[in-house]
Amino acid sequence: MTATQSPPPTPAPTPQPESAAGAAKPHVAPGPPPGHVHPLIVSLPYSIHERADKATADPQLQFFVTRATYYKDQTRKKVFAEVYGERYDQMRELAGNIKQHTLDYLDHYLGEWIDNAEANGVKVHYARDSAEANSICLEIAKANNCKLCVKAKSMVTEETHLLPELEAMGCETVETDLGEFILQIDHDAPSHIVTPMIHKDRVASAKALTAALGVPYNDEPEVIARVARDHLRGKYRKADLGISGGNFLVANTGSVVICTNEGNGRFCTSAPRIHVAFVGIEKVIPGPEHLSVMLKMLARSSTGQPLTVYTHTMTGPKRAHEHDGPEEMHVILIDNGRTEILRKETREMLRCIRCGACLNACPVYRKIGGHAYGAVYSGPIGALITPLFKGLANYKDLPQASSLCGACYEACPVKINIPKYLIQLRTDMVGGKITGLPDRIFYRVWAASLKHSLTYRLGGWAQTTFFRLQAKLSGTLAKGEKYSARGWLKDAPGPVKGWTSQRDMPTPPAASFRNWWDKEHVRSVNPKAAEALKASGAGEAKPAARQH
Amino acid sequence: MNPTAHTSTSAPRTTREQFFARIRTALEHDRTIAPSEPAPVVSDALARTTRATDDLTQRFCEKATAVGMKVRQIVAGDLTRTIGTLLEEIKAKRVVVSVGTVPQAVGLKDSIRRKGIEVVDWAATPGLESQYDTDAGITDVHAAIAESGTMVCCSDAGHSRGLSLVPPVHIAVVRKADILPDLIDWWNKMKAVPPTQWPSSIALITGPSKTADIEGVLVTGVHGPGTVHILVVTDV
Numbered sequence: 001m002t003a004t005q006s007p008p009p010t011p012a013p014t015p016q017p018e019s020a021a022g023a024a025k026p027h028v029a030p031g032p033p034p035g036h037v038h039p040l041i042v043s044l045p046y047s048i049h050e051r052a053d054k055a056t057a058d059p060q061l062q063f064f065v066t067r068a069t070y071y072k073d074q075t076r077k078k079v080f081a082e083v084y085g086e087r088y089d090q091m092r093e094l095a096g097n098i099k100q101h102t103l104d105y106l107d108h109y110l111g112e113w114i115d116n117a118e119a120n121g122v123k124v125h126y127a128r129d130s131a132e133a134n135s136i137c138l139e140i141a142k143a144n145n146c147k148l149c150v151k152a153k154s155m156v157t158e159e160t161h162l163l164p165e166l167e168a169m170g171c172e173t174v175e176t177d178l179g180e181f182i183l184q185i186d187h188d189a190p191s192h193i194v195t196p197m198i199h200k201d202r203v204a205s206a207k208a209l210t211a212a213l214g215v216p217y218n219d220e221p222e223v224i225a226r227v228a229r230d231h232l233r234g235k236y237r238k239a240d241l242g243i244s245g246g247n248f249l250v251a252n253t254g255s256v257v258i259c260t261n262e263g264n265g266r267f268c269t270s271a272p273r274i275h276v277a278f279v280g281i282e283k284v285i286p287g288p289e290h291l292s293v294m295l296k297m298l299a300r301s302s303t304g305q306p307l308t309v310y311t312h313t314m315t316g317p318k319r320a321h322e323h324d325g326p327e328e329m330h331v332i333l334i335d336n337g338r339t340e341i342l343r344k345e346t347r348e349m350l351r352c353i354r355c356g357a358c359l360n361a362c363p364v365y366r367k368i369g370g371h372a373y374g375a376v377y378s379g380p381i382g383a384l385i386t387p388l389f390k391g392l393a394n395y396k397d398l399p400q401a402s403s404l405c406g407a408c409y410e411a412c413p414v415k416i417n418i419p420k421y422l423i424q425l426r427t428d429m430v431g432g433k434i435t436g437l438p439d440r441i442f443y444r445v446w447a448a449s450l451k452h453s454l455t456y457r458l459g460g461w462a463q464t465t466f467f468r469l470q471a472k473l474s475g476t477l478a479k480g481e482k483y484s485a486r487g488w489l490k491d492a493p494g495p496v497k498g499w500t501s502q503r504d505m506p507t508p509p510a511a512s513f514r515n516w517w518d519k520e521h522v523r524s525v526n527p528k529a530a531e532a533l534k535a536s537g538a539g540e541a542k543p544a545a546r547q548h
Numbered sequence: 549m550n551p552t553a554h555t556s557t558s559a560p561r562t563t564r565e566q567f568f569a570r571i572r573t574a575l576e577h578d579r580t581i582a583p584s585e586p587a588p589v590v591s592d593a594l595a596r597t598t599r600a601t602d603d604l605t606q607r608f609c610e611k612a613t614a615v616g617m618k619v620r621q622i623v624a625g626d627l628t629r630t631i632g633t634l635l636e637e638i639k640a641k642r643v644v645v646s647v648g649t650v651p652q653a654v655g656l657k658d659s660i661r662r663k664g665i666e667v668v669d670w671a672a673t674p675g676l677e678s679q680y681d682t683d684a685g686i687t688d689v690h691a692a693i694a695e696s697g698t699m700v701c702c703s704d705a706g707h708s709r710g711l712s713l714v715p716p717v718h719i720a721v722v723r724k725a726d727i728l729p730d731l732i733d734w735w736n737k738m739k740a741v742p743p744t745q746w747p748s749s750i751a752l753i754t755g756p757s758k759t760a761d762i763e764g765v766l767v768t769g770v771h772g773p774g775t776v777h778i779l780v781v782t783d784v
């Protein structure tokens with residue numbers, strides 16, 4: 001076995017018809033406006049607060065995000081209930097087991113995939129990291145003298161930040177997924193792994209089209225889509241390089257499977273002479289029967305569709321007897337930190353099939369949107385894998401960006417126990433002293449005080465008194481009897497300032513349930529009356545309740 | 549083994565061996581071994597949603613309609629006439645056709661031409677180029693899947709990848725006998741074919757080209773066909 005060599009020199013590109021749309025304009029790499037901040041390129045260590053604060057104060061953003069996610073979450077539940085009913089959980093179990101098994105023997109299955117893919121004429125490349133992946137792709141483009149690249153949606157190329165590099169070498173590169181295309185011409189970045197543009201509305205989209213293509217402003221979604229369609233068809237006709245991602249690699253056939261709804265994925269992998277797929281090593285599954293299971297779960301989890309509109313299985317480049325298809329098919333297998341996550345303790349996270357269901361289900365994601373996560377992968381799965389890809393110290397806020405409600409775990413078609421791993425990361429942060437010293441001292445003291453009744457009560461008293469005082473000062477504490485009177489703790493000073501600036505918390509009542517029970521209830525029960533009750537066989541609940 | 553000799557000026561490329569060494573380290577495997585347990589079994593009772601005993605034609609029509617395709621059930625004798633009417637409705641001027649596997653479609657091309665519609669010889673031009681300025685693609689299918697209302701379109705000598713993708717309207721002829729119950733059945737069928745003989749492209753098509761990228765509003769026909777007509781021929 002030998003590693004794949006760089007592509008052989010190829011003949012001059014096929015002459016393209018003059019009539020192809022957009023032929024007249026020479027390509028100038030469109031740079032972002034000065035002072036532009038790329039939403040996914042952030043300075044490290046990343047602090048979530050600025051963006052989260054901005055997002056929580058932006059009702060429009062929250063409306064957009066909630067509209068896009070809540071409906072999909074509901075549809076997912078409804079569809080699975082119809083199709084699998086009680087078997088839904090077993091299907092998640094099966095899909096999870098398939099991925100886990102393949103990951104447990106990844107060397108075996110990936111090897112099998114490579115051998116079969118090569119037998120089908122695919123050229124396989126190995127990229128340790130982003131830089132290597134991009135440079136392999138640039139080499140392929142250079143060797144084939146590629147001038148125009150059409151690109152389908154791929155999260156991995158977002159990871160490697162491929163586009164600017166292709167543009168810089170003089171190969172015009174166009175995103176073809178409608179959302180990604182608009183984001184590209186607007187110098188923006190995706191905020192959801194499946195529906196990239198949910199943070200943007202029709203007005204912003206139409207303005208971007210007007211600015212980039214000089215078309216008259218029209219914000220009807222139909223019109224926006226048609227303008228993009230016409231523009232991008234011109235690109236497909238001339239493109240000599242097509243780039244895609246890959247949703248699955250089928251080990252025993254050597255196939256690459258991509259799932260798309262618009263059809264741009266099929267164009268990008270069929271029209272140009274060269275096709276390059278960027279695929280993470282965790283995408284492999286054993287055989288076609290397993291593909292059935294994964295496909296049955298993927299689209300339903302994503303959008304509630306039974307399958308995406310186009311599920312495109314590619315097994316090698318154009319075959320000799322076939323009429324069309326790429327002459328060369330390259331697959332760049334990408335590690336880029338995945339082998340770190342592959343170790344036993346975190347392996348389960350690599351099951352992810354990027355369906356987006358956990359984002360759609362997440363109450364925190366709905367509040368802060370995708371860009372607040374400061375990385376390519378957002379939402380619950382992003383909070384988990386970003387710190388592992390980029391270093392826990394660099395993304396120490398992300399494992400905290402969860403209420404641990406478990407909605408993500410319930411939604412996940414491959415049953416990744418996201419809350420469990422978020423807690424593990426939090427533990428690692430304390431162990432690795434990434435959590436600041438004041439925090440660590442605070443939690444130490446807290447933990448110690450929970451162990452003794454006296455300190456526990458003292459702590460409880462101090463907390464209640466402080467909270468109620470704050471609430472009284474801010475004028476939110478309602479007057480009333482002492483067990484129910486509540487107020488809101490907000491914008492408190494001192495060490496809880498940061499915490500309370502973003503969250504309102506009800507104050508505890510003056511006396512705890514325990515005190516209430518002891519004082520008001522137990523004492524009031526006349527022992528004689530209780531005896532009489534017991535004798536009559538009623539009121540058994542009361543003595544039982546007392547034991548607590 | 550030989551490290552890759554790239555002409556690049558940058559650091560030497562990662563070899564397959566180096567790449568796999570990292571994977572094995574993470575897995576704590578000292579060498580690659582065949583799995584000690586078999587891959588998870590896909591139990592039919594669990595994963596299958598549709599069985600051969602179900603009314604497949606009805607299920608297929610229902611599901612295909614639900615995802616936004618326009619479905620008609622016809623008899624073979626009506627095939628040519630129905631396609632003619634559809635083409636008139638969309639005022640087609642140029643079409644591409646590949647219905648080789650449907651014997652009942654013999655003479656289809658001639659009948660289309662008689663209506664003054666040009667039948668473009670897509671096979672004469674390499675690539676997808678001849679298909680961009682056409683109004684409809686008329687195809688048979690390699691299979692259909694009742695579970696999801698899916699059509700399977702493969703590439704081969706008689707089928708361009710573009711026929712079901714490039715023209716704005718796709719008219720597909722599905723014979724009753726083409727309809728498989730479940731996705732599982734399609735891949736089982738393919739398992740009988742050695743992968744080196746698989747078509748380079750297998751497209752499972754479940755609906756017209758769609759997007760909801762702009763404010764969640766559903767728009768069809770963003771890249772592929774916005775309209776898909778399915779003619780289910782019920783007597784073959």
Ligand code: SF4
Nearest residue numbers: 352353355356358412
């Ligand atoms: S973690 Fe699970 S739910 Fe989230 S994107 Fe990945 S597969 Fe989907």
